[in-house]
Amino acid sequence: MRSAPPPSPSAPDRWFPSRKPLPEPRLRLFCLPFAGGSAAIYTPWANALPAGVELCAVQLPGRERRLMEPAYKALPELMDALMPVLLPLMDRPFALFGYSMGARIGLEVARRLRTQGGPRPLGFIAAAAPPPSHNDREPIHQLDDTGFIAKLRDYDGTPEEVLQHKELLELILPTLRADFGLAWSGDGKDTAKLDIPLSVYGGRTDKHVGQNLIEHWRDESTADVRIRQFDGGHFFIRTHGQPVLEAVREDLTRWMTAVP
Template sequence: MRNRWLLRFPPRPEARIRLLCLPGAGAAAAMYRSWGELLPSEVEVCAVQLPGRGARLREPLHTLMDPLADALAEVVLAEPGLPTVIFGHSLGSLIGFELAHRLRDSADHAPLALVAAAHRAPRLGSAALPYHRSTEEELAKVMTALGGTPAEVLARPELLRLALPSIRADFELDYTYRYQERPALSIPISVYGGLGDNSVGQGELDAWRSHTTGAFSLRMLPGNHFFPTGPSGPELLALLTADLLQHV
């Protein structure tokens, strides 16, 4: 079960730090496959494969945050201890935040830092976008408008039908999210946003600073909601590398 949740790109038994990566709505662990080749050998890229995608396509999808975060925390706690930084894109930022809270008191698995990209601060709650209630046709139009979905998927109805259930479930997961008041994290939080991202404003990104008593940084990069996989990808990885190596 652990191997279905966590995919190494590639396995690095001698790595000195783990970058635990969480994909955004409808995305799979494969969005981080190239990062393992681009980040230094001291870093093991460990991407989370959520149920309902990839080799887990037939597994039940999660539509509520607490059961998902609890299950993921159990998987991570079963891993060998290794200094870990959590990175999340979009919905993955929320999941990463909830995971960090569940791991914060672990002697061996408490994260060193949290990196959030392209999502408003948890305390602001859901973005209140009920896309999960849309028809297949409406949802396909939403995905086309947002960008980020491969053109070959949008162009092939049979592939789109396979992708839509996980996209719908992830939108419901975000829509039903309710922030629970609790003490702020003490680890550094770094936040990244796309200058052309119409789904989240800079003020909503800056609000992440209230979730930590530690260091906070906000960096805005060129690109839209999917800037981590666009032209700003190399710049993001360079900044991430510098931050990661500070912990090695």
Template sequence: MQSATKMNSWLLNYPKAGDQIRLFCLPYAGGGASVYRGWQEAFPAEVGVYPLQLPGRENRISEQPICSMQELVYALAEVVIPHLDRPFMLFGHSLGARIAFELARHLRRVGERQPSRLIVSGSRAPHIPEPKPVHHLPDDAFIRELRRLAGTPETILESRELINLFLPMLRADFTVDETYSCVEDKPLSCPITAFGGTKDTEAAQEEIEAWQFHTTGNVSLEMIDGDHFFVQTRRDILLPAVSTVLRQYVSQLVDLPQQ
């Protein structure tokens, strides 16, 4: 069991009692909670946005990063379960999408509330493995791959001091992603909204469409003009689209008959 202080470090903002629905957000490999800065302002006031901060980055840079999907999901479940007294959705980009999926499955296994919707972005369906793993490469080769993927700022890649600081976290995230194996289980029941980048070389449209095999609910797909990191570069399109999903859910809550 994590201490209260440790659990609070995973959530930059404590969930508000007035939330009608909560959106928990998970970052991509090498990313942190700051990826979701400004999202709260883009969504209806009834929605609480709660980015989850994994250890080993940003305000948790001094902590040991986690290298196992199972360990990561178990830790995240401890953090979110106390805040599932409201309907909630999970959002994840790339690795974050697969973490969100496994978190939903774990919550189901332990008898907790299920997400009202899973929102995945820039991610192959979880049963499709990474075709070219890089987490095991020597540092120089690993750094070359990071530069090719273009998700790590060049200022970090060019500085030996900075890259040495960030390498443990980056390698841990890629290890989580590339050693992850989707164990067969019954599909989720919640609907899935999927976003993809038209120029994304890491998650092709047909690989994103394959999320349909992991739920009995409705699956919708929206392709955004951009590369793998459209979550940052095309916020002007992504945030209104996510907001529409949230507004539709909030309006359904308003229309429900009072008990």
């Protein structure tokens, strides 16, 4: 007897491993991770979001249970795979949250929805990232391994024990390099302003994404754009997670209240 084929990489349970569907969600929140990150960073939010909000934390290839799947190196190819998975769950009101690399992906999701005449997000939260039109950070994914690892230490996002573990590092380095390439993706053809509310989060001591870069998000939408600053550096979501969650709750409540 032939064994059952492995799940398709596009299967929803691959992309949303921690999702717990609500019978009648008021809103779905799609959360996209930072470079090298996974859906797990958002798992604690599931029971702390406003009532009726269903958490849909996206798991990209190349990490955790999808570790053996190659990570996407180019944003268009990722979008071609991701959009068909997202769209069936966008039959309810929804919002987007993206952190660092995830903010770049979230912006592209919003742009594709507009270009393709898809559903309109209630809002988009972009954290710890500049808009691609003003990304002046060093493209560290183009460095050799020694230089790339040194820059990873500078970002303080990869645990030192991982950086010191030769076999593990060899396993995850291609995903990290691919993710940083996605984070540095420039603007494509569709650069018209969005028409949805934006809420932008920045770290007060983030040496990679300063306040001057965060402010440029005001040019990315014709709707309301609000900017918040949090204590901490580039990974303030880890060091000051509770204030970030409170801000997310406030933004979602405001957007849901505005729906007729």
